[in-house]
Amino acid sequence: MTDRAALHDRLAAELARRTPVAVATVVRGEPFGAKLLVLPGEILGSLGGPGIDGAVVGAARSLLAAGRSETRPYPSPGGEVEVFLETFPPPPTLLIVGAVHVGQALCAAAKPLGFDVVVVDARAKLATAERFPLADRIVQAWPDEAMAELGVGPNWYVAILTHDPKFDEPAILGALATPARYIGAIGSRKTNEDRRRRLADSGIGPEELARVRAPIGLDIGATTPEEMAVSILAEIVAVRNGRPGGMLTAASGPIRGAIPGPEPVLAETAAP
Amino acid sequence: MKDVLPDIEAWRASGKGVAVATVVKVEGSAPRPVGAALAVSDAGDLAGSVSGGCVETAVFEEAQEVLRTGTPRLLRYGITDEMAWDVGLACGGTIEVFVEPVAR
Numbered sequence: 001m002t003d004r005a006a007l008h009d010r011l012a013a014e015l016a017r018r019t020p021v022a023v024a025t026v027v028r029g030e031p032f033g034a035k036l037l038v039l040p041g042e043i044l045g046s047l048g049g050p051g052i053d054g055a056v057v058g059a060a061r062s063l064l065a066a067g068r069s070e071t072r073p074y075p076s077p078g079g080e081v082e083v084f085l086e087t088f089p090p091p092p093t094l095l096i097v098g099a100v101h102v103g104q105a106l107c108a109a110a111k112p113l114g115f116d117v118v119v120v121d122a123r124a125k126l127a128t129a130e131r132f133p134l135a136d137r138i139v140q141a142w143p144d145e146a147m148a149e150l151g152v153g154p155n156w157y158v159a160i161l162t163h164d165p166k167f168d169e170p171a172i173l174g175a176l177a178t179p180a181r182y183i184g185a186i187g188s189r190k191t192n193e194d195r196r197r198r199l200a201d202s203g204i205g206p207e208e209l210a211r212v213r214a215p216i217g218l219d220i221g222a223t224t225p226e227e228m229a230v231s232i233l234a235e236i237v238a239v240r241n242g243r244p245g246g247m248l249t250a251a252s253g254p255i256r257g258a259i260p261g262p263e264p265v266l267a268e269t270a271a272p
Numbered sequence: 273m274k275d276v277l278p279d280i281e282a283w284r285a286s287g288k289g290v291a292v293a294t295v296v297k298v299e300g301s302a303p304r305p306v307g308a309a310l311a312v313s314d315a316g317d318l319a320g321s322v323s324g325g326c327v328e329t330a331v332f333e334e335a336q337e338v339l340r341t342g343t344p345r346l347l348r349y350g351i352t353d354e355m356a357w358d359v360g361l362a363c364g365g366t367i368e369v370f371v372e373p374v375a376r
């Protein structure tokens with residue numbers, strides 16, 4: 001097997017393990033096509049010498065942390081070379097609380113977007129691999145207990161879909177105790193107001209409550225589980241990309257990239 | 273590139289040669305960002321994309337050459353007068369695409 005194929009196989013294996021990894025390739029100049037694989041504790045391959053390798057590894061690590069890929073120029077004995085630094089940060093995780101009908105549609109729609117999907121529900125009849133064939137993990141447990149054990153981090157997105165206060169309120173409290181990037185909870189405006197009042201009465205402050213996006217999703221009039229999955233995922237993608245989530249015809253400026261400045265205010269939840 | 277990995281693995285498993293084309297630079301506006309990838313097999317399979325469809329057929333042909341020779345290539349596509357009606361990006365940007373063999 002060629003070095004190139006071996007490096008590719010290693011990359012594929014590390015990506016399957018969710019390792020944060022970067023690949024550097026000389027795309028202009030010599031040694032044209034040479035590759036370097038940057039793993040957390042290991043470097044494989046070379047771009048021609050320790051000088052350029054060292055510089056590229058440092059750049060690759062910082063680009064990986066920033067979640068960006070780019071081509072950069074480097075000086076070399078034979079003149080300037082250009083190196084493509086491609087980074088593969090670990091994928092985001094979507095935590096679906098409530099193995100309900102909307103959850104099934106959400107799981108199926110989230111996988112093609114690159115999310116790892118974890119489904120949590122205490123109800124053994126609902127939380128099954130048959131109902132969630134694409135889920136990476138299914139946890140039969142109470143949401144708040146599961147949440148404490150799952151290690152929910154800043155690259156996690158939590159969609160609380162149980163439709164039942166005895167499940168969803170502990171789930172919201174559990175999610176608020178984590179640094180999850182997104183917390184959304186299903187429910188009508190009335191359900192949401194009642195829930196918000198109960199959570200406030202139990203001592204949850206307005207800043208904490210403002211982290212909870214409820215009613216969940218973008219305003220597209222979704223009614224079926226599949227449409228609701230689109231609405232919820234659209235909101236999650238917008239949050240992930242630092243965008244407000246309106247219609248592009250109503251906006252101006254670049255279509256891609258985060259909009260600078262503070263995060264869009266949640267009008268619904270910011271009000272007292 | 274991650275999105276085309278399952279296709280690459282399937283093609284390799286059936287003994288096909290595989291090349292991957294990756295957008296490594298974007299100047300101006302382009303349909304797909306840096307990192308977008310098109311995988312191509314020597315049996316004519318295609319997965320993913322490096323543009324919205326504007327240059328895929330040209331990249332496919334280049335990828336076949338890369339598979340034949342085993343040597344990577346750096347391609348550059350943009351709008352020029354002579355290219356405007358041939359192969360190019362309608363949105364006016366320029367992209368650089370690196371094509372390399374993964375398995376032959």
